[in-house]
Amino acid sequence: MDASSRIECLTDTRTDILKFIVDWVNNSASDQSILWLHGLAGSGKSTLSTTIANIFREDNLLGAFLFFDRDVTERSDPTVVIRTLAYQLASSDHRIRAAVRAVIEEDLNIWLSPLSRQFRKLIVEPILTITNYFPTIIIILDGLDECGAPADRAALLDVLVKEFASLPSYFRTVVTSRAESDICDAFNFQSHILPHELDIKSHVNYDDILLYIRHHMSLTRNKNRHLQLGPSWPGEEILCQLVEQASGLFVWASTACEFINGYDPVECLEVILRAEATSGAQAALDAVYKTALESIGCWDDESFISDFRNLMGIILVTRQPLSSTAIDAFLHFPENRPCMHVISLLGCVLQQSLRVRVLHPSFADFLMDKERCGRDMWLFNQPTYHRQLAFCCLEQMDRALKRNMCNMTFSGTLTKDKLSEVASYSCLFWIDHICTISDDIAPVLDQMYGFLLQHLLHWFEAMSILNKARDTILQLNKLYVWMTVSILLQILN
Template sequence: MSNEPEKTLYTLRIISAENLPRQSRWSKKLPNAFVSVKLNDFKHQTNVAQRKSEPAWGEIFELIDAGASSVLSLEVRHKSDFMGLGVKLAGISIRVEDLVHRCPGGQEVVLDLNSDRRAHAAGNDPPRIKISLSVTDPGAVVGELVTEAQNAVDSVAVTPAGTAAQRIDDAAAAISSIQPILLSLDNVLSKIDVVVKIVDDMVEVHPYAKFAWTLLSSAYKVVQKQTRTDQSVVDLMKAMETLYSFVSVADHLVDGKLDILRQNIKTILLQTVECAAFIRDYAHWGFAGRVVHGVHSDDAGTCKKLIQGLFDLQGNFQTGLGVQTAFVSSRTLGIVTEIRVNQILDGLMPADMHAPEHSECLPATRQELLSRIISWVTDINCEQNVFWLHGVAGSGKSTVSTTVANYIREMHHLGAFIFFDRGFADQSHPSKVIRTLAHKLGTFDKRIGKAISDAMEGYPGIKDASLLTQFTELLVKPLSSLASLQNEGAIVVILDALDECGSDDTRTKLLQVLKTQVHELPSFIRIFITSRPLIDIRGALDHQNVHNEGLDISSSTNSKDISAFFRVEMKKATEKHQDLPLDWPGDEKINELTSHACGLFIWASTASRFIGHYPASRLETILGGNITATQSPLDELYETTLKSAGIWSAPDLLQDFHKVLSIILSAQRPLTISAIKQLLSVSQSEGSTSIVPHLYSVLSYDLDNPATPVQILHPSFADFLFDTKRSGENAWHINKDTAHKDLAIACLKRLCTNGLKKNICNLTLVCQHWKSKDLAEDITYACIFWVDHLSAIADSSSIAPIIPCVEKFLKEHLLHWFEAMSVLRRSRDTIRLLDHLLRRIPVSVFSTESLYELKLTCILD
């Protein structure tokens, strides 16, 4: 009597075939090949590989109740076009016991096939098939069929009587044992535990291991609540288990080898997160639930795609090669390629977002917060589809959002990353937010793009409609119509630094839309928002539909993260300055720096940049500062930094500081050193841009690349200079109205002084293509923003000095300005700008002739 277990589970993978014979003596066509699998009562076949010389399938099957002496039959067949008949090309029969011995540890094996069509083969070699077979320890299969059937009956009781029986039949037909998936989940979880320990020092890999373990644990809990699942999901779980066989050898690898494979491990963990999310979402509904609730999608196809990705990653790891296989997502993603759809979406005129220069969180920092955010993203049961992270200026909100964006982007679920920056006032205007968001989502997924473009064609004037109408027509209705997206995981939208989106007055309508309408979006849309806790934003986001979390800068975890940041930055200083000891500056100094930072990452970042040039002396300068009772740590740091700049010995340098910093702070978008010089040259008194290198700690620029604009590193520095109580006593205060007035005058003088002229681009043909780059940067800026600077002046008395410049400009260069704005593709803005101008400057200051010309030109345009 056989001692074989009653139930043994094998995983068979059909990989590929080669040297197959032709389908017939008279045909030269390659076969439409598929593989037929038979074992006892189990019969199945692969998909058809159409007309390929070396067909590949990469499909896996679970073989249950197979004894060692059972015979496995594999036949490669040709699917004939005539009545769909299958013609046998080659085959083999082999005992399971023999095949297991030939596939140790589930390794791939090539088997020679028998064929009576040898004469028709392409060569003299026999036809071959590549397969693998792995065995799983036997386990009892969970029953409860009666309970499952009763649950199915109860769940369909509310459906029409005529369809209830059919739905129960459909559910029952797809039910298979869940025990294998639970066994596999247990196995993979234990192996990921090992991976976490192995990669503990791989700072860029460790977070992914933690996320994979967390999400897989969540999937395990959901699956436990079910007693049955679909075979394709079992196959996926088995593939994950096979992939993690690398753990048994990974901890024996020498450090050098493991270092080479770290990117492979990271991709494996990332793929695990994706597979775990799919399994959990699938199990959340259950098969019967998916049938009853109409949640239908190509689950088998998705599983097949994910399984193939797992096996490809396994191959890369085993060969020690770099990752050559792209990450496989369960989402059906695709960039919109239809020209018509692209053209329609471009009609939204989205903001031209510049990539943020924020750094990511240092590895091993912010881990608890990042884990909570990722868990929120992947929690399909969470009813709060908005996560609001708020904190004081400099607490590291944008660094967190950048890190989250990169994590989610790598998982192919980042629908849009919109970042606001007061230094780019034009792109950060509230009126552009919804149009930009719709455009980004439309280009993220071709189905969303098609739905939004259809909505735009049905509402031609949508880009000029109210924000409420735009939100409803461009987002809520199109997204709600795409039910299939519900089963493909979250689509994440990130709005970073919402407090820098316009002003309190201009963002009122946007916040009202977010407050009252965001819950109308389908649940798969998740919105992550960061901002300071300003009163207007808190009023819009502080309610039950929003997960509200503040950054606690006084927590011990935050202090540890800042300490870790200083250790990394000070290590960079020792590498740059070889005269410093390797352990400089020591734990005591690191602790002092951490204490001085008071929980603010921007303090740590600015201080590190300040210390970097002259580490030893500047470290003592930083630590020697005394904070008064009314002075914040940031103010004390900015004061120390400015005092140490070494540019205050000559009176003219302070004036240059004001001239240059006024332009940098009030510019609607960052300007290069060259453009700043041009605008200063037409001012009443020139300023020297040579002061810029002395402010390295607070400004961002690149002296080796003149095309790089100059801008402040953090908005808190602008707040410091604009606030007379914080900076006025030291003569660094910059008056915001004066800054806008001076820049408005500089723009107008630049346009009137060899700036604008008739046929400014020297066009010779009407059909000649205009290019905005034909205009100098300073002229371009002056054309677009001179009215905005005039409008930004709060004190009307400061407008009087500008009026003579405005009169001269309108009399001599109005039409030239129109031409330049056409070259810049900003013709539509001219009417809006002139309307703003007439609202700020009294009509009485213009002559009747100039006013008539201005109005007539506006009408004709």
């Protein structure tokens, strides 16, 4: 997903917080150069950050917009943030571009340096070489809590806290995240950071969600004119009841509206309204997810349960989202019952574009918490599915990899499209999945040994085709460390 495909705030909603952000940016007297917007999952942080980015892009003030995504490896790696930030800043201004290029030409291995040195050399020093006056430059980092695990992003937080203050005063940085403990510990009580919690209980937020639901009910009426729903359906009283059920969460409103926009909107609305009353935002979100899953109506069908669990398991653990065709290939869904048969029933919680993924990270959280989802058939243990996908990757590579697998001549051009999506994913991430396995490693070692014995050189060739040849040594070292530790633990136990 690129920035152009991200959803903005609905017109005339979030106006107060948008004005607050714009006023803070324009307040040149403030020494607080970082605004930290934090709130619960589903409170609309990403939609808000996208709207902010587009506002400042229109004014030619946007220097960089990074949005993190735990489902996509490239968007959840803290080690690449600074150089990505430098690239976007360089792309926004030719003077910055020239200064950054000079740094890279002088030190081609700058990307191997600690993040603090990367920040000083690739961002601060190039900026300071430019004497001409800049207008305000806005940097937006959305979803910082999705950028790696707490231990992985510690160095990045350190840069935000200690190094960002060295940027010139015309820089303003907006960071959005959940209030995770490591981020709170780093950001609280810092003089240059302005924390601001998104208040989901405010009357303004209530009114915004009401506008959102009213707008989407209008879309449902227009889509289903033959049902004669009436010009004011479902009525103001029902709209207000839905807003109360949302408990201040835009993701609840979004999920409920998608659910109501099904085959029978009247019945779907009744299902939502019949849901038991809850107290608290998370309980309300869990209730709408349970309603969406229960409404599928196939939970006494063992075949459906198996398909659902295999499908959701692979969606939850993939390092980057896969197409439905690739999922079919990995899981061997039969042609007369492809995974899209299940995906089509989950339209209010799954995104069904070119790649299949959960619509919101909170749904993945729900499925991995027994207390929240409440049913074993909805509970997913990630290591189980990492293990399954590791074996799938080895199987797919065993089928696809061979010498000169792309039938290239000496004059041919190596391009990524020479490899299938399944083969490409398997080559890139098989080691990642294997390294999550912590028990019963003997079957994994057996299959892995056979693969390496027959296909190691073929894998090198494939990684070269994918422009990832430099990653092979790092990946193999990671695998070696995992093998050593796993075998040692097995001996000790």
